[in-house]
Amino acid sequence: MELSHLQIYHNGKFVQYGDAKIGLLTHGLNYGTGCFEGIRGYWNDSQEQLYLFRLADHFERLRRSANLLRVSLEETPAQLSSHTVKLVRDNKFRQHVYVRPIVFKSAEEIGVRLHGVDHDISIVALPHKPYIDSSKGLSATVSSWRRVDDNSAPARAKLTGIYVGSALAKSDAVKSGFDEAILLTAEGHVAEGSAENIFIVRDGVVITPPVTDNILEGITRLSVMELVEAELGLKVAERSIDRTELYQADEVFFTGTAVGVSPVVQIDHREIGDGKIGKVSAALVQLYDDIVFGRLSQYSHWLTPCYQAARGSSVRSSKAAAS
Numbered sequence: 001m002e003l004s005h006l007q008i009y010h011n012g013k014f015v016q017y018g019d020a021k022i023g024l025l026t027h028g029l030n031y032g033t034g035c036f037e038g039i040r041g042y043w044n045d046s047q048e049q050l051y052l053f054r055l056a057d058h059f060e061r062l063r064r065s066a067n068l069l070r071v072s073l074e075e076t077p078a079q080l081s082s083h084t085v086k087l088v089r090d091n092k093f094r095q096h097v098y099v100r101p102i103v104f105k106s107a108e109e110i111g112v113r114l115h116g117v118d119h120d121i122s123i124v125a126l127p128h129k130p131y132i133d134s135s136k137g138l139s140a141t142v143s144s145w146r147r148v149d150d151n152s153a154p155a156r157a158k159l160t161g162i163y164v165g166s167a168l169a170k171s172d173a174v175k176s177g178f179d180e181a182i183l184l185t186a187e188g189h190v191a192e193g194s195a196e197n198i199f200i201v202r203d204g205v206v207i208t209p210p211v212t213d214n215i216l217e218g219i220t221r222l223s224v225m226e227l228v229e230a231e232l233g234l235k236v237a238e239r240s241i242d243r244t245e246l247y248q249a250d251e252v253f254f255t256g257t258a259v260g261v262s263p264v265v266q267i268d269h270r271e272i273g274d275g276k277i278g279k280v281s282a283a284l285v286q287l288y289d290d291i292v293f294g295r296l297s298q299y300s301h302w303l304t305p306c307y308q309a310a311r312g313s314s315v316r317s318s319k320a321a322a323s
């Protein structure tokens with residue numbers, strides 16, 4: 001896709017992507033002093049509607065990440081949400097989209113610090129490209145790279161500089177023939193995937209690492225925790241997970257904006273459960289899919305429709321969806 005004519009939001013204005021330039025000395029480029037979001041929009045062809053998933057929650061997380069960089073955003077999450085809807089409409093997207101808001105220290109000057117450095121904010125919305133095919137379940141490996149510790153850099157926030165750790169782990173995993181990497185904390189507990197949170201299922205309990213185990217505070221993670229209890233009637237435990245619990249789990253799955261709910265069927269050449277996608281994972285994949293495409297009315301508060309509703313479009317309740 002030709003990017004240069006894409007309408008984007010940049011520092012309070014709607015401009016073309018090709019007109020928003022940054023210089024080589026930009027602080028955020030040199031020192032990783034930025035924060036960003038990844039937001040998905042799902043095109044429902046039969047409803048002729050594009051739904052953005054948990055839009056305001058993503059901008060709320062952006063606001064919090066920015067605060068950690070000593071940036072106080074001028075725009076509220078509600079204003080940024082409405083700019084995003086405008087971008088979808090102005091670009092006339094009738095397909096799945098990926099939205100990338102970013103805030104970064106934009107001063108072109110040398111000097112590592114956070115205070116007294118100007119920032120830019122932009123939002124780019126573009127057609128979505130599939131991230132990973134998890135329809136048959138993924139393979140993963142426990143990475144030798146450790147997840148950044150909160151006392152080194154705030155793992156709970158989505159800061160640009162932190163992603164070098166994810167990139168190292170992901171590339172090593174893929175080059176070794178796995179689909180994904182699983183990173184441990186410095187203490188050796190399971191933290192998360194390179195760009196996704198992780199869950200295991202053991203004896204009917206769904207377990208995920210707590211936010212104090214250096215995870216990114218994932219929005220899909222929170223959504224799935226709610227669905228597990230409300231729709232599947234299972235308990236969720238937030239507790240540290242040992243590495244060998246991964247190998248002994250009945251099921252393992254990742255959650256994230258890019259991957260949705262993605263079952264993992266093999267870790268370090270060991271089969272998880274019977275090596276096939278488990279029942280809990282499969283149910284969550286289906287539920288999540290129904291929700292993001294606007295087919296379940298009781299989760300419509302998680303969706304921002306970008307266009308006027310087409311007449312006759314229908315949604316159903318989860319009880320109907322499950323049957």
Ligand SMILES: Cc1ncc(COP(=O)(O)O)c(C=O)c1O
Binds near residue numbers: 038196
């Ligand atoms: C490191 C990391 N962990 C977890 C996630 C999942 O977070 P979310 O569900 O908000 O996309 C992401 C994706 O943004 C991520 O980059």
